[in-house]
Amino acid sequence: SRRKRARARHKPCELRELEVSVSELGLGYKSDETVLFRYCSGTCEAAVRSYDLSLKSMRSRRKIRKEKVRARPCCRPLAYDDDVSFLDAYNRYYTVNELSAKECGCV
């Protein structure tokens, strides 16, 4: 239902996970191996700081005009998971680091 979807969209920032093939990662590797891809998702409304409010105020008073500023926190990884290794379709091993999130936060 619509209410259910709306609530799902407003979940607070947290770690989620997907089982995906290495090829699906889009990093240019061709491998059918499956890896666990953990990512950060959710809203950060509860994490608005005085910094964000003040920044917004400066922008609306046109004290900041040309610079690109972000006046709201966003949900991003605070730490990344260990390396992931896999064998590709040409029988070569690869190791990828910082592929997956380990911890999320509103920064």
Next chain:
Amino acid sequence: LASIFSGMDPATTSKSNHCLDAAKACNLNDNCKRLRSAYISTCNRELSAAEPCSRRKCHKALRQFFDRVPGEFTFRLLFCSCKDPACAERRRQTIVPFCSYEDKDKPNCLDLRGACRADHLCRSRLADFHTNCQATFQSLTGCPGDNFQACLGSYVGLIGFDITPNYVDASTTSITISPWCSCKGSGNMEEECEKFLRDFTENPCLRNAIQAFGNGTDINVSPKN
């Protein structure tokens, strides 16, 4: 046990690759993924043009993987059953053989055995292998006490030592295992050398144990470590 072999029914899986399934199971387990990644990146790290990798560090990382990860993951990776060459090549590649196994030249097997015996841990692991995988005609399975798991466990115990065994090719029909050595230049020890090598290459106990694990036909195999 059912979960270990779920999805391994040969009737439903003409296109499936059990070795790929085993890699998936490992990647979805944090401990297995971490230690697998550790040995792969160590064994795959190029030092220089002259030295493609550090075999010493690679062997150490392999020993840690097989010591610290439960057999339900490691056995599946090593002894998965295959119907096509891609699967069998993946199985052969499990231990990163270009670094951990192959070498420019093949030493004599008795020299390799001597090197193993000089290391107390390798010596005892090799003795375990000879005891637990000793082909016998007194049991149906060809293994002492029909204990496949003991044989597979001792085989795994040799990985990461001088005597590291592996699949010699990506054949799906016949499984041939050998350490990286030959019996050339054995002199008058030729017979003893051949006998030692045959414990790997022509060992019905070892072959039956690997095949039974891969097919899931051995219900007694429930590896804990």
